Amino acid sequence: MTAKRQTEPILPPRERIIAAAADLFQRQGIRGVGVEAIAEAAGTNKMTLYRHFASKDELIAEWARGIVRRKEAEWDELAARHPNDAAGVLSEWSRRTAAKLAALEQRGSMLLNALAELPDPDHPARVVIQEHKQREHRRVLKLCREAGFQDPDLYANLFSLLIEGAHSCVQCTGMKRFGEDLVRLVDRMVANTPAPAARRG
Amino acid sequence: MTAKRQTEPILPPRERIIAAAADLFQRQGIRGVGVEAIAEAAGTNKMTLYRHFASKDELIAEWARGIVRRKEAEWDELAARHPNDAAGVLSEWSRRTAAKLAALEQRGSMLLNALAELPDPDHPARVVIQEHKQREHRRVLKLCREAGFQDPDLYANLFSLLIEGAHSCVQCTGMKRFGEDLVRLVDRMVANTPAPAARRG
DNA sequence: CCGGGATGTTACCGGTCGGTAACTTTTCCG
């Protein structure tokens, strides 16, 4: 038995800690879970956690940075998959969002939840998330311009309101089919481009 | 000096406690403030707090019940002020929402924030909020039907997505004019009623 | 094989948390 337990993935502790934190944050909330529980769930201990992260707040920020990184990579990938089709990118993004929201019931976007749980405007995670939201909105605005909307700012805000609203609405049961209706509404919005500049099909 | 301090309003402690909790919850988050701080901010002490509320969770629930009560009263008042004008009610609601969101910068809806901060599905405040959200969505759906939309379910979801999205977006700086655009979008939606049943001018 | 850095273990720190007991003071009303 030289190999202790290879059942556990051989991921380095740092990434196991972030993965465990992501899981616990989602189920119990960021402030509802202690560092000890995170370390234990990661199959390690508090000391190792503090060797990799200066503080719990920094761990939270790093966890948020990972989510942001993946989200922006997905935007990039989507733009590459639909070249010269800004409307298609927006439509496909709404489709993916709806699918993701249907998968994880309750607890909408952990980025939004983190903003709600961390009111301190100087919290490292908060600035990470807000900067991401600004970049994302600029990207959406650019897409709306490329899609040829007559009022890109208005339509960019419409898109953002719909997407963020969907993330919020999953927390409240009772609103049925918000996922399908989200893509229907975005598709309807996209169909309204009067000058379908660079629309391929 | 028989009257100690009449500078403080003579509200009974119970309401002072809820008011203090509302203020602190908004500025520091629900989980970020302790009962002792709430009692002190209310000009009283922990024992009195616990004579009026069985636990912190029950205080949170009572605070949420107050918000819900006022919100539903405002819906009622709006319906009474615009009789036989469902579209006008929806439009006016978006206007009021935009004004409220502009007033309290950052930290969108405390009801949404509470859902994010209290993941436990059995938390008393959570059920209070979710039941309210269901009632509110039923009300919006009824208004959409009365307004004569061809697809009331879709438009009710659109309205909810826009409103909840606006509450979420105020947490992320950088999205400008979401308030004005919210009312523009709702008015545009309302203008789309093909059968303006009972629309008065 | 051996040495050093990365890990694991245990115990501990001060502080704060939600919640309670016992008791004193105020208030208010019959």
Place this chain on the structure above:
DNA sequence: CGGAAAAGTTACCGACCGGTAACATCCCGG
């Protein structure tokens, strides 16, 4: 005025929080 209910005061409880010190151990590359 009298007396009881309500409110205030102080001290305390066990549990947990984020964070650290000291030390044992493992693993891997030179």
